[in-house]
Amino acid sequence: MADKKKKNLPPEAQNYQAFQEEREVKRPVLLNCIKAFLVGGFICFIGQLISTFYIYYFHFTEQTAGNPTTATLIFITMLLTGFGIYDRIGQFAGAGSAVPVTGFGNAVISSAIEYKTEGFILGVGSNMLKLAGPVIVYGVFSAFLVALVKTLLIKWGVI
């Protein structure tokens, strides 16, 4: 699609873009992936630690330990976000700190803190899900479609 768009540009702009791209600093994809792997893996490792802790010392099974683990991770995220540490981790780790549920928490909490100056109702309240909103919206909608298809298939005896 990007190529199609380029073709509509005047040749001067096309030449310039090529000229510019040659000099553009490329994203270090491999290095970024390694960092994302290590940090993302580490966050999941911590998650596993927390969930094992809940299984051993509290009344939770493997099934039910997921929720308190998530809540604990998001609590830790709140502290890291509030003290201005999470955005630095994010610059280093990229997807490594964005993809785990802590990244979801960071998106919500950072928006909440940022819009505090606009008041708690219209600032915090309405902007809190500015970044994380699409995740909830399309998570719910795609889950609806998947569950709908699956339920119908079961009903019709296909699976």
Added chain:
Amino acid sequence: MLSGHQTWIFENKPTIISTGVVGGPFEAKGNIPKDFDILHEDMWLKQDSFEKAQQMLMEESCQIALKKSNIEKEQVQFFISGDLINQITPTSFAAKTIGIPYLGIFSACATSAESLALSAYLINSGGAEYILSGTSSHNATAEKQFRYPTEYGGQKPPTSQWTVTGAGCALIAKEGGGPVVTSATIGKIIDMGITDPFNMGGAMAAAAVNTIETHFKERNVDPSYYDLIVTGDLGHIGREVSLDLLKQRGLNIKDAQYVDCGLTIYREGQPVMAGASGPACSAVVTYGHFLNKLKRGEIKRMLLVATGSLHSPLSIQQKDPIPCIAHAVSIESGSDGL
């Protein structure tokens, strides 16, 4: 006056009689802390919001410029300024405090050069005796408006740039000692179809090249006329692209002669990726660092080419390419050698 299509020559020598340069904590750790009049330790400047903090920066820089010149603010006819944030409210609110008749302008990071060019024109044509011209930006307000909440852990690509927290202001007068504004070239919008808001240097370089080329043609001088050609905030990528393009077009610009404010303000190792940006970037570095050089006699003539990318968060989401602009203003040491 008008030379060619878009260049003004100021034969009455409007003079920059004083400047006020204010910065934030990140700038204090940078490359040129000595060129600031005030450096704040707190991003908030003890205000309730970042936007108010930016307003405060602007107010302070104006006050400093006035104080240094011993001109009363009642003597100043106009305040010409602008910034990036929400209908330029930080600047307009600062104008309310300052109480000088006010012209609000917008050309993103090229605002510094636009306001300087307009001020010089008004003074040169006798439309005013004293004009305050300047601009401000704040890292957190720009992040909030154009990118993500400041505490969000989004990864910035190596092409992105760091918005300067600060404000730079110059008091231009009909006469008086100081550097003289000799000419200005008003740029036109250049759109090369680049849509990546994280690569503004690459997008703006084309505008810089267009304006610099036009300036030399219409002012009828050679690049060697200037000791320094100072671009606003092209950063590493934009500087390289524009320099290579200028050389390709037959302009003989030396590497050491071609400097960028966005690469001057911070030290190596500060996490600014491709360099600094923001309206305050060119204002602060020019009115602080480079004018000091001019006053010390290290350079005699400089051409400020402030570049701006005129997109909004909305236009980016609607997939519009980034329109860019560059204005050039030449500043030369006055007859008294200052």
Added chain:
Amino acid sequence: MIFFWAFVIGGAICVIGQILFDVFKLNPGQTLTILVVVGAILDGVGLYEPLIDFAGAGATVPITSFGNSLVHGAMQEAEKHGLVGVVTGMFEVTSAGISAAIIFGVIGAIIFKPKG
């Protein structure tokens, strides 16, 4: 052993996210949305539960598990109440992530100021 695989699988999902960032030039919002949708689809074809069994937190901590548990909630209700359950059961299982984020978001906003 499960700790090792939690690290590896969790890290691998993040690498997929990083590739979406860097190669496909998507922003975080788009990337996370895609991952959530993928999680929902994987659960629909019955692949996500085995991954959770295998990698534990390596599969439940990444945002993909969000899609997975949304589908799970919907399916659980669908078993009880038929098609209506698909609509009503959605948040049955997932509420933890969203409610924790909202609660700690408001608390965070009360306690903290952005550092800039």
Added chain:
Amino acid sequence: MTIKKWLFLIGLLCILSSCGNESALEPSNKANEKLDLTHISTKNNDTSQHPANQAKDALSKYKEITEVKAVNTTKQLIIAVQVEQNKRFNLTSIRKQLQKEMKKKFPDHKVELTTDKKIVIELKKLEEKLQSESISKKKVEKRVKEIIKLSKEQT
């Protein structure tokens, strides 16, 4: 470039989907030696763990099982197993297979089989108490009921 991206995506999906289709457990002739099969013997006939011990022996023929705990009352039998890490992809089908087998083997008991770590831990505690005979029949029944309830809890 775009073709490469799509190939990459398809390849990724193939890798992911290929993990799911392995067969469940195959029994072997030899008993699994690594397994701790401590039989719980109680002098008190009320809390006899004979069926539980039998279940342990029966499960020991699967070499992929790394841990097994079982406790029974007169009516109920609860078994918790841990499976080798690389077989955990098929945990659901393994659980179903073993559950079916155990149900067949103990028709007089209501059989619950789980793979949950938490239940393993709980059963281990209960086994220890039974072994030391510090628990009454009534309490065992109550505890087993609780554990079964716990194992069925959903998120």
